[in-house]
Amino acid sequence: MKAFALQVVHQLREAGFIALWAGGCVRDMLLGTTPHDYDVASDATPPQVRKLFRKTIAVGAQFGVIEVLGDEPNLHVQVATFRSDGSYSDGRHPDSVKYGTPQDDAVRRDFTINGLFYDPVKEEVIDYVGGQADLKQRIVRAIGDPAQRIEEDKLRMLRAIRFVSRLGFDLDTGTAGAIERMHQQIMKVSAERITEELKKMLVHKERLKALHYLTQLKLLQTLLPEFNWPGDISEDKPFEFRLVHNLPAEVSFPLAWAAMLLDVQRQLRTDQPLDKSELHEELGSHFKLSNAEIAHLQYLVLNLDSLRSAHLLPWSQLKPILAHPYRPDLLALLDAGIQGLSWPIDGFAYCQGRLLLWSPNDLQPAVLVTGEDVAQLGIAPGPRFKELLEAVRTAQLNEEIKNRQDALQLLAQLASKNQ
Numbered sequence: 328m329k330a331f332a333l334q335v336v337h338q339l340r341e342a343g344f345i346a347l348w349a350g351g352c353v354r355d356m357l358l359g360t361t362p363h364d365y366d367v368a369s370d371a372t373p374p375q376v377r378k379l380f381r382k383t384i385a386v387g388a389q390f391g392v393i394e395v396l397g398d399e400p401n402l403h404v405q406v407a408t409f410r411s412d413g414s415y416s417d418g419r420h421p422d423s424v425k426y427g428t429p430q431d432d433a434v435r436r437d438f439t440i441n442g443l444f445y446d447p448v449k450e451e452v453i454d455y456v457g458g459q460a461d462l463k464q465r466i467v468r469a470i471g472d473p474a475q476r477i478e479e480d481k482l483r484m485l486r487a488i489r490f491v492s493r494l495g496f497d498l499d500t501g502t503a504g505a506i507e508r509m510h511q512q513i514m515k516v517s518a519e520r521i522t523e524e525l526k527k528m529l530v531h532k533e534r535l536k537a538l539h540y541l542t543q544l545k546l547l548q549t550l551l552p553e554f555n556w557p558g559d560i561s562e563d564k565p566f567e568f569r570l571v572h573n574l575p576a577e578v579s580f581p582l583a584w585a586a587m588l589l590d591v592q593r594q595l596r597t598d599q600p601l602d603k604s605e606l607h608e609e610l611g612s613h614f615k616l617s618n619a620e621i622a623h624l625q626y627l628v629l630n631l632d633s634l635r636s637a638h639l640l641p642w643s644q645l646k647p648i649l650a651h652p653y654r655p656d657l658l659a660l661l662d663a664g665i666q667g668l669s670w671p672i673d674g675f676a677y678c679q680g681r682l683l684l685w686s687p688n689d690l691q692p693a694v695l696v697t698g699e700d701v702a703q704l705g706i707a708p709g710p711r712f713k714e715l716l717e718a719v720r721t722a723q724l725n726e727e728i729k730n731r732q733d734a735l736q737l738l739a740q741l742a743s744k745n746q
Contacts, residue, residue, distance in 0.1 A: 331397045332365035332404045333447050335380075339406070340448070342379055344371040347429065347444040347453065349407070354440045357452070357462055358494070367406045368432055368444060376406050391426065411435050430455045437476055437483050438490065438502075439468050465496040473505035481512045484546060485524040492528055492537035503544060510545040521550065522614045529583035532576040535568055538587065542566040553606070554595040567594065569667030575659055581623035582656040586663060589628070593668075603628045626653050627660055634661050635670060638677035643724035649678060650690035695723055695734035704742045715741055 332348060339346035346369045352362035369376070373393050377383045382396040391408030409432040411425050429444060433455040436442040440461050444453040452459060456470050467490045469476040469483070477483050484506045491498045513521065528537035541547040543565070548556040560566050570586040570593075588607060597606065607628050611621040630648050634657060637645055648654070658678060664670040696719050701712050719738050722728045728737055 328365060328402065328404075329362075331402050332367060335367050335395055335404045335406065336447055338379060339367070339369050339371055339376075342371070342375075344369050344375070345409075345429070346371075346406075347446055349432075349444050350436070350441050353443040353445040353452070354458070354462065356445065357443070357459070365404050367404055368409055368429065369406055370409050370426070370428075371406070372408055372426065376408075407432075429453065434470055436470055437480070437486060439470055440490070440496075442470050461499075465494070466499050467491045467494070467496050467502065468499035469502045469505070473499075473502040474509065477505055477509050477512070481509075481516045482520055482524065484510065484513055484544075485516075485521065485528075488537055488540045488544070488546070489524055489528050491540060492533040493531050495533065495536075498540065506546070507544045510549050513546055513549055518613060518615045522616065525584075525614075526580045529587065530578060530580050534574075534578075534583055535572050538568050538571060539565050551591065551610075553597050553599050553610075554591055555598065556595060570660065570663045573663035573667040578659070579623070579656055581620050581627065581653075582660060585624050585627045586660060589631075589660075623653055623656070626651060627657055630657055631660060631664075634658075634678060635664070635674045637674035637681075639674075641721075641725055643721040645678075645681070646685070646690045646724050649682065649685070650687070692723060694720065695728070695731045696738050700735060700738060701742075704739065706742060 332352075336346040336348070346367055348365055349368035350366050352365045355362040371379070373385065373391055376393040376395070377385070380395045384394040384396065386392055386394045386405065387407075391410050392405055393407075394403050394405050396403050408426050409429055411427045411431040411434075433442045433444065436456075439456045439458040441458070442454075442456040443458040445451070446453060457468075461468050467487055469487070487498060487502060487506065490496065528534055528541075531537070538547065539562075542556075542560045543562055545560075548554075548560075557566075568587065568590045570590045571583065574583060574586055585607070588610070589603070592603060592606070599606065599609075604625055607624045608621055611624055616624075630651075633640060633644070634648060637648075648657070651657075658675065661670070661675050661678075665672050665675055696716065698708070698712070698716065701715050702708075706712050706715065715738060718741055719728070719734050722737055723734065728734050
């Protein structure tokens with residue numbers, strides 16, 4: 328990717344244009360990390376870029392952005408024309424753009440650490456906004472007036488916190504003050520874009536720092552108005568996220584989301600008469616989570632309390648829980664409660680012990696009887712039909728019966744008793 332980005336720069340320059348690496352790739356390079364992708368800024372207009380390169384996609388031609396594709400799969404570089412932006416009536420995108428100079432382009436960006444350019448030919452950093460100094464001081468600071476930057480694009484409030492937490496930086500006080508004053512405006516951003524930022528924060532190992540900023544600056548309270556939040560959350564009196572704090576470094580988004588909401592529910596009253604499962608489903612829909620993510624959440628919140636008392640459950644109830652593919656997340660959530668909330672360890676220890684003894688076939692054995700076996704006893708489909716199948720399956724999971732012969736015998740006994 329780096330070699331291809333350099334090739335794009337050379338090709339633009341050979342055609343007489345200015346071409347520089349820009350934004351996040353410059354920031355990451357200066358921090359000593361490998362950029363995930365490279366962006367190029369140039370005075371070439373979109374039509375000129377498309378004419379110069381063989382394979383391109385107009386990903387944002389109205390904003391001066393063309394994606395240049397390489398010959399290998401996943402090889403791509405975005406080329407953006409130096410520009411200044413007009414007003415932002417939708418609070419997300421400029422109504423108009425005007426092509427300009429590198430300095431014009433730098434000062435219209437969000438944060439100083441993202442406003443840097445790099446000349447890969449001369450190997451020089453070009454800094455119009457003080458980004459190098461803020462990188463050294465490890466500060467996320469809005470370019471120019473923080474309120475104006477936020478007014479242009481409300482999502483920048485969440486992006487600021489994402490950069491602070493993921494990079495391990497501090498948030499500039501002026502930028503933090505503007506976010507706190509303008510926190511209600513985050514609701515003007517689409518749920519999809521909000522969730523995209525929250526996912527990036529919550530799956531990162533520094534998710535706790537992100538949540539502290541989200542609550543101190545009142546963003547999480549605005550996004551989750553269902554709860555009666557205290558008004559005195561601050562750096563000196565942070566909101567407690569004990570489950571989140573004790574999660575593993577690497578987590579799935581549903582696990583981190585469930586831990587966050589359970590931490591909130593544990594401490595705050597909700598204004599809605601919903602149980603945990605219903606609330607997670609409702610919020611999942613509101614934040615446009617996928618059906619798979621909502622199902623993942625439902626499995627965690629519906630089974631967490633049961634697993635806390637796993638040693639008291641019959642095997643017929645425990646085995647289906649432990650056979651689920653999301654079981655590692657459920658055990659991680661239970662372990663977080665043991666470490667952070669002093670939950671009893673009995674259920675967790677019992678599960679660990681049974682998992683050493685039970686094979687996948689023990690957890691989810693092949694069924695011993697089917698509907699055909701029930702039908703042969705002269706029982707029509709209906710509630711009783713289902714009850715008989717479930718009763719035999721329960722006995723099988725409890726290891727009261729071992730084979731098909733035992734299962735058929737039990738089925739016949741149960742059927743005769745219910746006649």
